[in-house]
Amino acid sequence: MRFLLTPALLVLLFSTIVHAENKNTDRSLIKPVEEVVVSGRRPGPPLWQIKNGENTLWIFAVVDTMPRSLEWDSSGIDHVLSNAQQYFPPIERRLSASILNPIKAIGMLRRFNKLKKIPDGRTIKDYLSAQEYDKFSRLKAQYVPNNKKIEKLAPVFAADELFKGAKKEYGLVDAHKISKAIYKLAKRNKLEITKIKVREKIEPKPLFAAIENLSETDHSTCLSLVMETLDDEISSLIDYSLLWADGDPQALIDNSIPRLQDSSCADFFLNSEQAQRIIHQSEESWLNETQKALEKNGSSFAVLGLHDVIESNGLLSRLAARGYKIVGPVRSTDLNTSYSY
Helix, strand or coil, rough: CCEEEEEHHHHHHHHHCCCCCCCCHHHHHHCCCCCCCCCCCCCCCEEEEEEECCEEEEEECCCCCEEEEEEEHHHHHEEEEHHHCCEEECCEEEEECCCCCCCHHHHHHHHHHHHHHHCCCHHHHHCCCCCHHHHHHHHHHHCCEECCHHEECCHHHHHHHHHHHHHHCEEEEHHHHHHHHHHHHHHHHCCEECCCCEEEEECCHHHHHHHCCCCCCHHHHHHHHHHHHHHCCCCHHHHHHHHHCCCCCCHHHHCCCCCCCCCCCCHHCCCHHHHHHHHHHHHHHHHHHHHHHHCCEEEEEEEEEEHHHHCCCCCHHEEEEEEEEEEEEEEECCCCCCCCC
């Protein structure tokens, strides 16, 4: 689940990058990293359908992350979207914190910078076993070799640096660019665009308190999970994104979706009552609005994360449980001007 912290100050606080280097790492143990380059144009991802008699809600399911160079044939999807009446962009969830007083903002920045650092002169090494620290040193040299301060960052923030460094090295990008392209196409075709947005204001102090209350176990667990992801799941993620772009629906279903840990181990911060309430509200709004679309439109189009489409408790299954029929998935290469709606 994605949340965006606003205003820009908090975004800055949580995305601050510090650069570092460990001179004690044996460079011969470092696995070379090259950006993943995907050559050729792939057939294109599949589409799912929810049917209400003759009315159809088309679901385009996107993977979270993919190689920057990945290209696929979008002609089938363009055709479906051009014949739709309504478009549902990805759900947007936002936690916003108002910091209007500049003096308070400066104080918060100082407090946050202090929270990012391990206190009492300790380092990452004090949080990890010898084996885990060796792994950390290897990944650090591999993905953020010029980072001199990462050893002194609290593990949840060190994990974030490793994760962002790995994505950059492999040339991986989020799916936002696809959503933006579809949004532009929907506007060009003058579709009714229904955005599902749920926003709540939060006080910065409880957010900082959540970080302060993290135990050493929380910190080390977060970093260990991210390191495990970088060692075991990056290649699976790339392979799965290629399956997605190849449009073979059965292959997507038969292979489990790689579970990348969020770069900031957000589970430690987002399992709050407020965060869960936002998730519930946004999902219920999406279900209610798409149900209305199924009642009134011959064709509608929505973008969802692949998890929400494939998993048994996802939004696709929950919408179908309201009495509608799931059809497909359909290969996008089979969608052309002769396709019968």
